[in-house]
Amino acid sequence: MSWLTEYVRPKLRGLLQRDVPDNLWTNCESCSQMVLIKDLERNEKVCPHCGHHMRAKARERMAWTFDNGEYTTIELPKMPVDPLSFRDSKRYTDRLKEARSKSHLDEGLLVAHGLIKQQKAVVAVMAPEYLLGTMGAGLGEAFIAACRLAVLQKAPLVVFTASGGARMQEGAVSLMQMPRTTIGVQMLREAGLPYIVVFTNPTTGGVSASFAMLGDIHIAEPNALIAFAGPRVIQDTVRETLPEGFQRSEYLREHGMVDIVAKRSELPETLGRIIGLLTKQPAASEAA
Structure with a gap:
């Protein structure tokens, strides 16, 4: 060569x-x-x-939402692990360990408090990186903790939803979180505090059938899927062609289920303005 x-x-x-x-x-x-x-x-x-x-991780959303990305998380209540001793291709306890290791979260809901455009707020973010944001007993208890914190601080509660629905590994226990989270929303109503829901893609199943649809104000990111059952399941059931954009943010806004469709970059400004209007409170800097 x-x-x-x-x-x-x-x-x-x-x-x-x-x-x-x-x-x-x-x-x-x-x-x-x-x-x-x-x-x-x-x-x-x-x-x-x-x-x-x-899709965004829970801590990313927290950083985007709070002023200067500064917030304080709270420790969530400890719940019994694997109440049904469930096992499919893996033990449920093993799935939980993997989810905690990958997400660095203890549960599929992260709760924090801080300022949004100088307005005091409690924020709860569902974590799609933790078992697809599914709702189990731990998430239900975390939501109640967020409601109690909002009542204690006399602050509005903002919830970012992102979920595949109830967690099948907990069976009826996960379904019981639907009425339980509804009680949490009622706590806010009795305290006269605003409850704002931000739909992100996807928000489905038992989450959309409970606390996600009970907000005083419903905001959605563009083209987010918001539904109980998916469009393919509904179409196969009713055997009819569904309208274009069915169950998406813009379609639901046109039909009165969503109040505002806001881009991600616009959310902090939108939330701050709504909180100021609903609470009639001056910004934290003005109050100081």
């Missing part, structure tokens, strides 16, 4: 080929365009090409 193949060719390949990290780019779920992950994070996980709102 000549020096061209043994020496020059490898040198040229080394100059032309560069190692690209696997975690540098991602594809938009909606338009399939490639997006730099750093650009996506700076844009709050909204595709710069088509405006698609991707």
